[in-house]
Amino acid sequence: MKKIVNLQNDWPEKEIALQQLLLDEENIRLDLENKTQDAVIADLFVNEDAMQLLISIHKNGLFPDEIPVVIKNDGKYIVIDGNRRVVALKAMYTPGIAPKQFENRINKLMAGFEPIERIKVVVAPGREEADKYLAAKHTKNTRKPWSALRRAYFYYAQKEGGTNIETLIERYGNKEIPKYIRMYEMQRIATSLSGISDHVRQSVSSKNFEISTLERLYSDKYVQGKLGISFDPVTGQVAAPRNKAFDEVFSKIVTDVVDGRITSRKEIKDPRDREIYINSVVSSPIPKTPKAGAEKFTPKKIVTTGRKFLIPNTIISTLDSAAIDRVIEExxxxxxxxFPNLSADAMRSLLEAVLKKYFDRIGNSVPKKKGARYIFLQDALSHAKHHFSAEGNNEMRQIIERIEANKEFLEMINHNPSIFSTPDETRDTWDIMQELFIYVFEDTKRRRKKP
Structure with missing residues (x-):
């Protein structure tokens, strides 16, 4: 008779001092030789919300079901699963390891508190076995390489931590680092624009924003001349006009990119195409002064308070479902x-319908549980979390996890006569979900356009 693998017995649990744990430098999904602990720490704080996890642990404590998986290598313990949690605990113990912009806040939080010094870990036999565990846990290969924009966030996190760009180039031997610095700063400028809608701002602010079309435009010398932007040849840092004319023109470009009116494969594929497009957008010369670096362009936040309606009119489904369209319109x-309870109930139904339809459309349908007659919301959420984890899309995975944490409340509104929703609870629940809906609709549109 075959035995079912029981990793709880096969992989021993051990209590280890935080100082003995090393973060997994393979978590940096780039083909680099000189990966460092400092680089991993900076990336986890700036790009993977380690600070939010630190605040949660400080407030709620370390839960017993959140045990990191490690391997032992040359006498050291390397964290394979649970790097965010471990770096948060390490920073609570030694705030100075965190990037400068987080250090003071951690010191204030920890004033009068004794940090956790030792934690339980599960020790896997080796990296190969640990990677198999991660792949099974997340359904597919969890070591998918980062997107270009995600790489840009990685390098820029170290720049913001105090490392200059020349040192980064020398450290990693990567002559493309200026390209990634340029990419990050152009996205930052895009999020600072006054002339874009909330829908466009949300899309372009995401680490998952498909920046290739915008990159093809701003990399064109003719386009640079028309916009009045320039890039440092050594560091890649951006200088751009800070005036109304530039804001209006670049807002139009960013909106066209987000809405799919231009793509790098068709409308602006060739230099002549880009020349025709930029001339159609720039009707009169943009004043070249005053010019400023990207740090002077402050990203704008979307104001959601005081609104009457839950879903903005800019949210438009691309799933070709009349039922979904009607619920959104309502x-x-x-x-x-x-009507907070009516809205919350409809919102829950919309979430379930959109997830099921989306995964049907991309050929990765939500499976029924064995013996079940129906697919439920939790089935769709679990499937979504595994899908986004496998895709390396941590932003969407984290949103799904937040929705899961709030799902019980949505279910209770339906089934418990003593539970009701307030307007603020309904609004906050939608605000958690909104970025997921935007991503799903835009991803569906992108896939439809692919040849």
Whole structure:
């Protein structure tokens, strides 16, 4: 008779001092030789929300079911699963390891608190076995290489931590680092624009933003001349006009990119195409002064308070479902402050329908549990979390996890006669979900356009 593998017995649990744990430098999904602990720490704080996890542990404690998986290599313990949690604990113990912009906040949080010094870990036999565990846990290969924009965030996190760009180039031997610095700063400028809608701002602010079309434009010398932008030949840092004319023109370009009116494969594929497009957008010369670096362009936040309607009119489904379209239209017209429970109920139904339809459309349908007649919301959420984990899309995975944490409340509104939703609870729940809906609709549109 075959035995079912029981990793709880096969992999021993051990209590280890935080100082003995090393973060997994293979977590940096780049083909680099000189990966360092400092680089991993900076990336986890700046790009993977380690600070939010630190605040949660400080407030709620370390839960017993959150045990990191490690391997032992040359007498050292390397964290394979649970790097964010471990770096948060390490920073609570030694705030100075965190990037400068987080250090003071951690010191204030920890004033009067004794940090955790030792934690339980599970010791895997080796990296190969640990990677198999991760692959099984997340359904596919979890070591998918980072996107270009995600790489840009990695390098820029170290720049913001105090490492100059020349040192980064020398450290990693990567002559493309200026390209990634340029990419990050152009995205930052895009998020600072006054002339884009909330929908466009949310899309372009995401680490998952498909930047290749915008990159093809701003890399064109003719386009640079028309926009009045320039790039440092050594560091890649951007200088751009800070005036109304530039804001209006670049807003139009960013909106066209987000809405799919231009793509790098068609409308602006060739130099002549880009020349025709930029001339159609720039009707009169943009004043070249005053010019400023990207750090002077402050990203704008979306204001969501005081609104009557739950879903903005800019949210438009691309899933070709009349039922989904109708629910969205209703939630765009119903005053959720007057009808918070009706809105919350419809929102829960919309979430389930959109996830099921989306995964059907991309050929990765949500499976039924064995013996089940129906697919439930939790089935769809679990499938989504595994899908986004496998894709390396941590932003969407984290949103799914936040929705899961809030799902019980949505279910209770349906089934418990003593539970009701307030307007603020309904609004906050939608605000957690909104980025997921935007991503799903935009990803569906992108896939449809692929040849």
């Amino acid at each position: 939630l765009q017209t119903v005053n959720y402050r007057k």
